[in-house]
Amino acid sequence: MSKIHAVVLAAGQGTRMKSKLHKVLHPVCGKPMVQHVVDTLVAMQVEDIVVVVGHGADAVRAELGDGITYALQEKQLGTAHAVQQAEPFLLDKEGTTFLLYGDVPLLSAQTLTALRAYHEEQQAAATVLTAVLNDPTGYGRIVRDSAGEVLRIVEHKDASLQERAIKEINTGIYCFDNRKLWNALKEVKNENAQGEYYLTDCVSILRNQHEKVVGFAAADPDETMGINDRVQLADAEAYLRRRIALGHMRNGVTIIDPASTYIEADVTIGADTIIQPGSFLRGRTTIGSDCVIGPQADLTDVQVADQVSIAYAVLAEASVAANSTVGPFAYVRPGSEIGPGVKIGDFVELKNAKIGEGSKIPHLSYVGDAEIGKGVNIGCGTITVNYDGAVKHKTVVQDGAFVGCNSNLVAPVTVGKNAYVAAGSTINKDVPDDALAIARERQVNKLDYANRMPRKGKKQS
Structure with missing residues (x-):
């Protein structure tokens, strides 16, 4: 197969989003929609990716980073004009060029691969990705000739009654022979009410040049969904979330209720793991095999090994x-x-803490800026006092130590191996190995003192 190139149009303002954030940067399943498009192309090993930017160009560049080429469309004069901005980077290339949109994030690599294969099999100058809709109202219709090739694309408002009955629509996604694309673009005129240069005109231009133009229908029309407002953004989120869940389930993951489980695009999960309802798995979270996650677990960029609950x-x-x-x-x-083998129980908070093998922090503790060794027991209500108002300090509890309930470990401090800290202690000095540290006031009992204290409901003499 020939080399692949791609032009991704991401210059539009997207006013219908009613947002300060550039339209193509709105996230779908945790990732900006334009990033979905670029990641799909990268996974397909596309040789050259040119992203055409305009409104919000700096923000788009900052999000996508290096490794791709950017072309600037300073004035938005139509889709053909936008594609022309990529000409300096692709003009002399051989091969097949995809034309995609940064606000169409649901296209899968499988669909694009099939589109390309059909395009090259047909030896076409251009291949239009089409979709068959039950209600095609508002979309440009695909008009084919008797041989099944694409004769023209007619917009809904310009279509006759017969043409409006056609249910096959133009998705705006194309494959072109790269050299023939740039030749056709030179012929596009802006003789229309909007004074813009339309990419759809390339179809009739190529036909007039006796070139072959074909259509390839997407197996799943929902993949071609473009996002123009918040309603469509929610629809795309729901679609992709379902597709992600199906992929995991087919790979051996049990998802008890996919409708109430939120898994972002870059999450990986091992076989025989169970995801309980109400869970959010975000970012680049990785989960091993034989785990139980949830109910209501919220993980962001977390690495989870096997057999974790x-x-x-x-x-x-x-x-x-x-x-x-x-x-x-x-x-x-x-x-x-x-x-490994650690228990972090109810109402425990950890921050920048390393917890050694087999240690237990069962409940009601804060462990921050700390290094806890192997086989350590941290009693209920223990606090590592790590902040002096200016600097964070480290607490070290070495292997086998036992920290009694309601203890304060005032950092910087070290509790030695196999040492004990008595319940209720405030430790501000290092505890040697095998020692017992008691740091609390001696208890004093004042006999009969309670009888002299005023009590509610007790009549005073």
């Missing part, structure tokens, strides 16, 4: 090793590393 918990930019449990009602903040 996470329920009613929020985790971000953290890692959880094999055979560990997190939750319910735990909060694991960035920089935290939970080792």
Whole structure:
């Protein structure tokens, strides 16, 4: 097969979104819609990707970064004019060129690959990706000749009654022979009410040059959905979320209720993992095999190993090793590393904390800027006092140590190996290995003192 190139149009303002954010940067399943398009092309090993920018150009460049080429359309004079801005980068190339849109994020690599294969099989100058709709109102119709080739594309407002009965519509997505594309674009005129240069005119131009133009119908018309407003954005989100869930389920993941589970595009999940309802898996989260995630687990950029259980918990930019449990009602903040066989229980918060193998923090504790060794028990209500108002300090609890309930570890401080901290202690000095640290006031009992205290409901003499 020939080399592949692509032009992605992303210069439009998108006023119907009614947003300060450029239209193509609105996220669908956690990723800007134009990023979906570019990622699909990258996965297809497209040789040259040219993104045509205009409104919000700097923001689009900042989001997509390096590795692709940008062409600037300073004035929006139509789709053909937008494509022409990519000419300096592709004019002398051989091969097939896709013309795509940054606001059509649902096209799969499978559909584009099939489009390209058909285009090259037919040895066409241009191939239009079409869709067959039950209600094609408002869309340009595909008019074919007796041989089935595309004769022309007629807009709805210009279509006759017979043409309006056609249900095959133009999606605006094309494959072109690269050299023939640029030759055709030179012939496009702006002799219309809007004074713009339309890409659809290339079809009739190529036909007049006795070139072959064909149509390829998308198997799933919903893939060709363009996004122009918030309603369509929600429709695209629902479609892609369902497609993502189906992909995971077909790969051996159990999703109890896909309708109430939110999995973003770049999440990976191992086989025999169960995703419970109400869970959000975001960013580049990776989950191993044989895990139970949820109910109501919210994970963002988290690496989860095999056989992990996470329920009613929020985790971000953290890692959880094999055979560990997190939750319910735990909060694991960035920089935290939970080792194998660890228990992080209810109402525990971790921040930038490393928890060693087999350690337990069962409930009601804050462990921040800390390094907890292997086999450590952190009692209920323990706090690492890490912040002095200006600087964060580190707490170290070494292997085998036991920290009693309601203890304060005032950092910087180290609790040695196999040491004990008595319940209710405030530790501000290092505890040696194998030592018992008690740091609390001695209890004093004042006999009969309670009888002299005023009490509600008690008659005073």
